[in-house]
Amino acid sequence: MIETDILIIGAGPTGLFAVFEAGLLKLKCHIIDALPQPGGQLAELYPKKPIFDIPGYPEVLAGDLVDNLMEQIKQFQPGFTLGETAETITKLEDGTFVVTTNAGTQHKAKAIAIAGGLGTFEPRKPILKDLEFYEKEDRGVDYFIKDPEKYRNKKVVISGGGDSALDWSIFLSNVASEVTLVHRRNEFRGALDSVDKVQELKSEGKIKLVTPAEVIGFKGSERIESVDIEVNGARMNVETDYFIPLFGLTPKLGAIANWGLEIEKNAIKVNNALDYQTNIDGIYAIGDVNIYPGKLKLILCGFHEATLMCQSVYQRINPGKKYVLKYTTVSGIDGFDGTRKEAEKAVVKAIE
Amino acid sequence: MPQDITLKITDRNGQLHEVLAPTDMNLNIMELIRMYELAEEGTVGVCGGMAMCASCQCYVLNDKISLERNSDEEAMLWEAYHVKDNSRLGCQIPITEDLDGLEIEIAPEQ
Numbered sequence: 001m002i003e004t005d006i007l008i009i010g011a012g013p014t015g016l017f018a019v020f021e022a023g024l025l026k027l028k029c030h031i032i033d034a035l036p037q038p039g040g041q042l043a044e045l046y047p048k049k050p051i052f053d054i055p056g057y058p059e060v061l062a063g064d065l066v067d068n069l070m071e072q073i074k075q076f077q078p079g080f081t082l083g084e085t086a087e088t089i090t091k092l093e094d095g096t097f098v099v100t101t102n103a104g105t106q107h108k109a110k111a112i113a114i115a116g117g118l119g120t121f122e123p124r125k126p127i128l129k130d131l132e133f134y135e136k137e138d139r140g141v142d143y144f145i146k147d148p149e150k151y152r153n154k155k156v157v158i159s160g161g162g163d164s165a166l167d168w169s170i171f172l173s174n175v176a177s178e179v180t181l182v183h184r185r186n187e188f189r190g191a192l193d194s195v196d197k198v199q200e201l202k203s204e205g206k207i208k209l210v211t212p213a214e215v216i217g218f219k220g221s222e223r224i225e226s227v228d229i230e231v232n233g234a235r236m237n238v239e240t241d242y243f244i245p246l247f248g249l250t251p252k253l254g255a256i257a258n259w260g261l262e263i264e265k266n267a268i269k270v271n272n273a274l275d276y277q278t279n280i281d282g283i284y285a286i287g288d289v290n291i292y293p294g295k296l297k298l299i300l301c302g303f304h305e306a307t308l309m310c311q312s313v314y315q316r317i318n319p320g321k322k323y324v325l326k327y328t329t330v331s332g333i334d335g336f337d338g339t340r341k342e343a344e345k346a347v348v349k350a351i352e
Numbered sequence: 353m354p355q356d357i358t359l360k361i362t363d364r365n366g367q368l369h370e371v372l373a374p375t376d377m378n379l380n381i382m383e384l385i386r387m388y389e390l391a392e393e394g395t396v397g398v399c400g401g402m403a404m405c406a407s408c409q410c411y412v413l414n415d416k417i418s419l420e421r422n423s424d425e426e427a428m429l430w431e432a433y434h435v436k437d438n439s440r441l442g443c444q445i446p447i448t449e450d451l452d453g454l455e456i457e458i459a460p461e462q
Contacts, residue, residue, distance in 0.1 A: 045404055118398060124431075124462070161430060189427035247431050248405070250462055251398060266394030 004030035007109035009086045012040025014287030014302030015115035016069040021310040023076030030079035032086050034120040036146040039066035048191045075335025081105050083146050085120050087255045111282050111313040116289040118251035126245050140224030142244050151176045159215050160246035166194040173206040180208040267291035275312030276305045284309045357452035363390045364458050373447050381442035382408035401443035406432035408442035409459035416454040434459050
């Protein structure tokens, strides 16, 4: 069982920044996220798009903001359970919680901070016969690439026309023995360098491009052996070990909706006068997932909410203890890894 | 003084709403749908208006606007569900005075 002070559900910007604020208060954090990488929407939906309203950054790419947040929190050594979804919650007699994921991983924490954004990202699936059979138990259909090594020297068919289809085709062209990219159109929509790179790999014969085309069926008794593809009205069959449809993701509030929390307009109601706590003592909701009068779904508001939530958890864990606000410029930062960051001392010296 | 315009929007339950839309607030159709809460919050405008989710897909019911899609919109609609010839993404339609009288229907959830 993983034990921590604050269990954060959601590794988006708000969840990540909460680790920093908790760290300043010597509270340890662990984060669960359904996606295989941290960053939430920013990493999954628009890593290469700019954000213009992060204070202090006239312009920052969403992916860079995530990298910066990861760098900012690393000395507080957050734990991660990635690629798993928080499923059930139990409150123990001593006021602590146990959260279990869909994979059965158990987490024990003194407080819960739901930073779930729009919800759990679930893959958009193609409508295909027998899809359900092949998506189970490594029978060949995957919607996420959690461990690229799994595809080493295997044949892979990727379907989709956006950034993730392009980027994974590029990446797997160096890992898999054969990469086939299938898309309904001849045109792809992605960052220019990704489109150019796929063009280059296609010319070198490292990626097979099949367009305008669609995967319309599978063959294989135990697991996938090949996929049927319709190209321009004609049919072809491509041998493969894996079929990876990358058609984007849709967010769903998911299992959290059944935790007994007050929900309004698909969001979790919190007390914004104080600490962003929900109707269940010890469970907080911060960032885009919460709602209160005047709520704005902005990253910068999530940062503020995360900060106040950490203060409240500190009081909860250390009842009655006096707290004095410290400025990082004055006090520096002591990491859980033994590192210390501090302002350089000014010199006191006469100028002759 | 810019004039408000009137739009007819059919929601996902088939109910028709006649709504007033300001033309001086840099709004788009997706934002207007959210403003009047014509679809459940969280089921429309999920990506915030980047043409990346198709949750604001609408069917255009009269000829007040062109059915021509921009390239981002077109690419998203290639991969969306319930797409028809008259599909547009609400987030890609800015509200201007010449949209007065536009009739649309919100497409089913993706």
